[in-house]
Amino acid sequence: MAIKEQELIAARLREYCQKQGGQNKAANTLKGVSSATISKILSGSWETIAEGMWHNISKQIGLSSEGWTIVRTAVYEELTELLECAQADSQVMAIVGSAGCGKSATIRQYTTTHKEVVSITCSEYQNRTSWLSAVMEAMGLDPRGMSVAEKIGAVVRKLRQADKPLLILDEADKMSDQVLYFFISIYNELEDHCGVILSATQYLDKRLQKGLRTGRKGYEEVYSRIGRQCVQLSALSPEDIALVCVANGVTGDRRVRKISDEAQCDLRRVKRAVWREHQLAEDAQ
Structure with missing residues (x-):
């Protein structure tokens, strides 16, 4: 495993330990990982850490999924900083970026x-009841047997009890108008106490602008609460794609350049191309 990957895992493990309340508590949540191993990694004593252990830890702390390593691209860093600001200062934002730029992976890691x-990840099929149920379940609450009013009351109470909470609504452009109105209610109840992020493609901005032009119900209120703007994330660069390729085992300028040309700034396409390169290498053996 490359040093850059080990450095990334070590940095993310440190964050994970902080969230869990210390190395011992973190070790109790990680299968097959001792507190001594965590201590060695965080102190930089990597000589005796097997590559399998690095992969094991990486997967369990959310850095990799099914063998895929998440990389701190410029978009990752930019979005993470926005999430941290929103949480620290209880800000409300709408953040938009191209499909495939890594928004959802960054949110999962955060x-x-x-x-x-x-x-939560929003969907077109969610109505008010199912959307609120999804939020409650993400909070560890049981939504069964509750009315819509009872559910939103439970969500607000839970967030009020938390210290500097952050609610992230990923793929918010898929929310129906009826669900989007809940954003207004949550803002009104939790202003200056809870950060809220609407993460989406640029379609959310276009939808809001159209709603404003046509005087659609609720859109002026929503736009006001997000500061009358959607924050635009940067596009992925060829350098970002190269980092992703190398972190996931594809090296060589020609191979990386080929993937970068094919990817069209979409990490989903990068992932498929990387898997293809690995398959071709296996077939050639």
């Missing part, structure tokens, strides 16, 4: 490594 963070 949720794993920070306290008092609740995130």
Whole structure:
């Protein structure tokens, strides 16, 4: 495993330990990982740490999924900083970026490594009841048998009890208008106490602008509460894609450049291309 990957895992493990309340508590949550191993990694004593252990830890702390290593691209760093600001200062933001730029992976990683963070992925099929149920379940609450009013009351109470909570609504452009109105209610109840993030593609900005032009119900209120702007994330660069390729085992300028040209700034395409390169290498053996 490359030194850069080990450094990334060590940094993320440190964040994970902080969230869990210390190395011993973190070790209790990680299968097959002792407190002594964590101590060695955090102190830089890596000589006796097997590569399998690095992969084991990486997967369990959310840095990798099914063998895929998440890299701190410019988009990752930018979005993480925005999430940290929103949580620390109880800010409300709408953040938009291209499909495949890594928003959801960054959000999952942030949720794993920070306290008092609740995130859900929104869908077109969610109505008010199912959306609130998803939020409650993400908070560890049982929504069964509750009315809509009871559910939103439970969500607000839970967030009020937390210290500097952050609620992240990923793929917020898929929220129906009826669900989007809950954003207004949550803001009104938790202003200056809870950070709220709407994460989406640029379609959310276009949808809001159209709603404002046509005087659609609730859109002026929503736009006001997000500061009358959608924060635009940067696009992935060829350098970012190269880092992702190298971290996931594809090296060589020609191979990396080929993937970068094919990817069109979409990490999903990068992932498919990397898997293809690995398959071709296996077939050639």
